[in-house]
Amino acid sequence: MALGDKVRDKAAADLLRRTLVSSGTSSGAESHPEPEILAAYSERALDADETANCELHFSQCARCRDQLALMVRAAAPTGALTQDARARRFHRMWPWTWFVLTPVTTALLIAAVFIARRPASKPAAEQPLMAMQTPSQPPMPSTAPETAPEDRVQKAQETLPATPASPPSASPSRAFDGTTQRKSSDFASMPQSIKQEPDNALPQEDKKLRLPQTMATGPAVPKAKSSGQSGDAVGIRAQTETVTVESAAPPVTTAPAPQTLTNPKTADTLSPASGAAPAAAAPKREQPAFVAGVAHNALATNEMVVVEAPFDRGARTLVRSPDPQVLWRISSGRYVERSVNGGATWRVQWTNADASVVAGSAPSADACWLVGRGGIVLRTTDANKWQTIAPPADADFASVAAIDASSATVTTTDGRQFKTRDGGKHWTVAP
Amino acid sequence: MNPRLAQPRSAPKAASVQPPVATTPVAMPGLPPASAGRTADSQRFPASLADAVERCWRKAAGPAAWIPTRDEFQAALERSAAKRFPGAQPYAQKDSEKIEVYLDTLHARDLALAVACSKGSAAAWDFFMVEFRPELYRAARAIVGQATGGDAAARDLADSLYADLYGLRESVAGRRKSLFEYFHGRSKLSTWLHALLSQRHVDEIRRTRATEPLENESGEVIAEAETPGAARPANATSFEAQADPERANYLAALQVAMAAVLGALDPRDRLRLAYYYADDRTLAEIGRLLGEHEATVSRKLERTRRDVGSRVEARLRDGKKWSEAQVRACLECARGEWPFDLTAHLQPADSTDAKRDLSAIGSSAAARKI
Numbered sequence: 001m002a003l004g005d006k007v008r009d010k011a012a013a014d015l016l017r018r019t020l021v022s023s024g025t026s027s028g029a030e031s032h033p034e035p036e037i038l039a040a041y042s043e044r045a046l047d048a049d050e051t052a053n054c055e056l057h058f059s060q061c062a063r064c065r066d067q068l069a070l071m072v073r074a075a076a077p078t079g080a081l082t083q084d085a086r087a088r089r090f091h092r093m094w095p096w097t098w099f100v101l102t103p104v105t106t107a108l109l110i111a112a113v114f115i116a117r118r119p120a121s122k123p124a125a126e127q128p129l130m131a132m133q134t135p136s137q138p139p140m141p142s143t144a145p146e147t148a149p150e151d152r153v154q155k156a157q158e159t160l161p162a163t164p165a166s167p168p169s170a171s172p173s174r175a176f177d178g179t180t181q182r183k184s185s186d187f188a189s190m191p192q193s194i195k196q197e198p199d200n201a202l203p204q205e206d207k208k209l210r211l212p213q214t215m216a217t218g219p220a221v222p223k224a225k226s227s228g229q230s231g232d233a234v235g236i237r238a239q240t241e242t243v244t245v246e247s248a249a250p251p252v253t254t255a256p257a258p259q260t261l262t263n264p265k266t267a268d269t270l271s272p273a274s275g276a277a278p279a280a281a282a283p284k285r286e287q288p289a290f291v292a293g294v295a296h297n298a299l300a301t302n303e304m305v306v307v308e309a310p311f312d313r314g315a316r317t318l319v320r321s322p323d324p325q326v327l328w329r330i331s332s333g334r335y336v337e338r339s340v341n342g343g344a345t346w347r348v349q350w351t352n353a354d355a356s357v358v359a360g361s362a363p364s365a366d367a368c369w370l371v372g373r374g375g376i377v378l379r380t381t382d383a384n385k386w387q388t389i390a391p392p393a394d395a396d397f398a399s400v401a402a403i404d405a406s407s408a409t410v411t412t413t414d415g416r417q418f419k420t421r422d423g424g425k426h427w428t429v430a431p
Numbered sequence: 432m433n434p435r436l437a438q439p440r441s442a443p444k445a446a447s448v449q450p451p452v453a454t455t456p457v458a459m460p461g462l463p464p465a466s467a468g469r470t471a472d473s474q475r476f477p478a479s480l481a482d483a484v485e486r487c488w489r490k491a492a493g494p495a496a497w498i499p500t501r502d503e504f505q506a507a508l509e510r511s512a513a514k515r516f517p518g519a520q521p522y523a524q525k526d527s528e529k530i531e532v533y534l535d536t537l538h539a540r541d542l543a544l545a546v547a548c549s550k551g552s553a554a555a556w557d558f559f560m561v562e563f564r565p566e567l568y569r570a571a572r573a574i575v576g577q578a579t580g581g582d583a584a585a586r587d588l589a590d591s592l593y594a595d596l597y598g599l600r601e602s603v604a605g606r607r608k609s610l611f612e613y614f615h616g617r618s619k620l621s622t623w624l625h626a627l628l629s630q631r632h633v634d635e636i637r638r639t640r641a642t643e644p645l646e647n648e649s650g651e652v653i654a655e656a657e658t659p660g661a662a663r664p665a666n667a668t669s670f671e672a673q674a675d676p677e678r679a680n681y682l683a684a685l686q687v688a689m690a691a692v693l694g695a696l697d698p699r700d701r702l703r704l705a706y707y708y709a710d711d712r713t714l715a716e717i718g719r720l721l722g723e724h725e726a727t728v729s730r731k732l733e734r735t736r737r738d739v740g741s742r743v744e745a746r747l748r749d750g751k752k753w754s755e756a757q758v759r760a761c762l763e764c765a766r767g768e769w770p771f772d773l774t775a776h777l778q779p780a781d782s783t784d785a786k787r788d789l790s791a792i793g794s795s796a797a798a799r800k801i
Binding site: 008009011012013014015016017018019020021034035036037038039040042043044045051052053054055056058059060062063065066067068069070071072073074075076388390 | 486489490492536540571573574613614615618619622623625626627628629630632633634636637686689690693697699701704705706708709710712716719720722736737740741743744762763765
């Protein structure tokens with residue numbers, strides 16, 4: 001008589017459990033692999049034979065299995081509950097959450113319906129944002145009385161809460177979209193504790209891109225330096241520079257923005273409109289270097305753009321790969337970040353570089369070259385492990401242009417160029 | 432901190448390709464012929480490995496304040512290679528090629544830091560403390576978890592490592608023996624530190640609370656004792672077992688067949704089974720431990736379990752010439768409560784092989800003696 005599948009499976013499971021528990025907790029394995037072997041195993045750095053030997057031992061040794069489990073826990077980001085743990089916690093709390101969530105959800109629904117039925121009144125601050133995104137459109141008519149720009153600024157400062165004093169080095173005009181900004185302390189602990197930023201990791205201010213001067217389109221940029229060859233870390237310099245733009249647009253009388261936003265951190269007061277109204281008042285004036293609509297166009301190229309830095313975190317250089325979803329972001333010398341979803345989430349990768357990384361080039365979705373000060377040349381070919389390349393010269397590098405994972409040209413801050421075709425093993429001076 | 436790259440103190444020109452087999456040791460260009468850091472178990476590299484050493488040296492470039500001398504670094508590479516390939520002859524072409532590939536996989540920078548720290552360089556220790564202490568505390572907090580003392584216990588665990596890393600305890604020869612000497616660059620230094628912390632915590636738990644299981648990732652205590660048969664004494668011969676000798680025979684035969692089948696399994700399949708059945712870990716945890724997707728773990732577990740079941744049945748049917756009815760009765764016995772634990776009397780079929788293999792992957796006995 002044939003046994004049923006369920007009987008077989010249950011019997012096999014019981015047998016396995018009893019046998020493995022017994023053999024796994026026995027003291028048969030007196031000599032355990034060294035910690036370095038365990039570490040290399042957890043990094044998948046052992047060869048096939050060593051891995052098989054280790055796994056054979058682990059299958060019989062509960063101590064080593066416990067150790068490996070703790071190592072996985074130690075390598076996990078701080079405070080990050082695993083999905084499994086979250087699921088368990090959720091199931092444990094389910095009876096309580098049911099009674100709590102139901103009335104809360106109902107209340108939220110009622111509130112949402114109430115808000116939806118209110119007469120639509122667009123928040124005043126949204127209008128300038130729309131204008132920024134569509135600078136070519138004519139200004140929307142406004143019912144607000146026309147006032148001079150200076151009056152608007154003063155009125156806005158009166159209506160908004162008091163802000164701390166502006167630092168002396170702050171740019172006289174800096175865009176601020178009024179969205180919630182992250183605290184500087186969130187970034188201070190970043191290298192030690194965070195492996196992955198939250199899902200909404202790209203802050204609103206990051207989405208406004210500061211154009212490198214060579215990408216500026218439209219009006220001439222008389223004082224802009226050429227990027228990449230400028231003799232310094234372009235990304236870092238661009239953070240604090242403002243570019244003098246000669247506006248070619250004729251003076252346009254537009255309805256004044258009803259409210260001017262003030263950066264609560266720096267107290268820099270701006271006109272959040274598209275720039276047309278202030279430009280009309282002063283045809284030649286210092287203007288924020290980024291214009292959101294143009295910046296997105298600039299991203300379509302495979303060039304480096306600089307994202308506005310969030311407070312004390314330093315400049316962040318964005319490197320775009322041919323795959324529009326894959327982006328690299330250089331935050332400091334020690335680590336870079338990679339996004340595979342167009343910047344929605346970022347994953348931190350350690351580079352082991354001591355000096356500042358200032359520029360990069362990604363010839364493919366998986367390959368990326370980075371250069372920086374102090375002779376730093378880094379490369380990854382698998383979007384995971386970073387390899388320190390022996391530099392062609394002990395110099396500060398300003399830019400890199402990669403053709404593929406093996407071929408790249410690096411440029412020093414004094415203008416010398418070196419080329420490699422074999423992944424950095426050999427360099428030649430570029431003519 | 433923005434240290435500049437340290438230049439090689441003696442910038443040797445990369446050696447040209449040497450004949451495949453060298454018969455005499457050739458000193459590295461620009462290096463003194465002997466080093467106090469070398470031990471008897473490591474051999475000097477031949478000139479054919481000069482390029483590989485040069486690449487490692489360039490990768491190891493670090494702050495000039497603590498970077499070890501190139502000779503010290505090469506000695507560390509030689510120790511590392513000797514540890515990985517015991518008995519290898521670097522002057523033989525085959526071994527030389529293996530060693531070259533091996534050297535390229537080393538974490539040279541971390542190895543250089545370990546060498547400098549083991550030599551007692553104050554600058555290296557400063558660098559290590561700045562770079563790794565926060566990570567050490569963070570990892571200790573993650574390892575200790577929430578149920579066993581929190582931050583204080585984590586700090587104790589991390590702090591207990593410093594003395595051994597520095598080597599306060601002297602060896603028999605009176606020399607300070609740093610734990611860093613056991614780091615050979617095969618993994619990242621941070622991962623190695625995680626392994627040390629984990630080892631200490633596991634040993635501490637097992638020593639002080641041998642009967643109390645570890646907690647899992649969510650802070651819950653894993654109920655090992657709930658596993659049927661796990662907590663039973665090995666030699667507990669109950670009245671029930673004596674009263675049903677036929678059942679005892681069935682179970683013993685099952686255990687022998689199961690041990691043989693498990694011994695023939697692929698090590699990874701066997702490890703996956705152990706995580707699931709012996710440690711009672713979830714599929715997600717096993718996936719993280721093995722670097723596999725949760726669905727893959729589930730699929731392979733299911734396949735292995737069916738495979739093991741069918742092999743055990745075949746072994747009973749063919750080896751013992753049992754009828755289908757006997758096999759069925761035997762498996763039915765396995766489903767019920769077992770009157771006693773026979774497994775403690777069994778040795779894994781490949782225990783001798785396993786012990787022999789372990790000698791190849793190194794033992795932590797020496798490290799734990801410090």
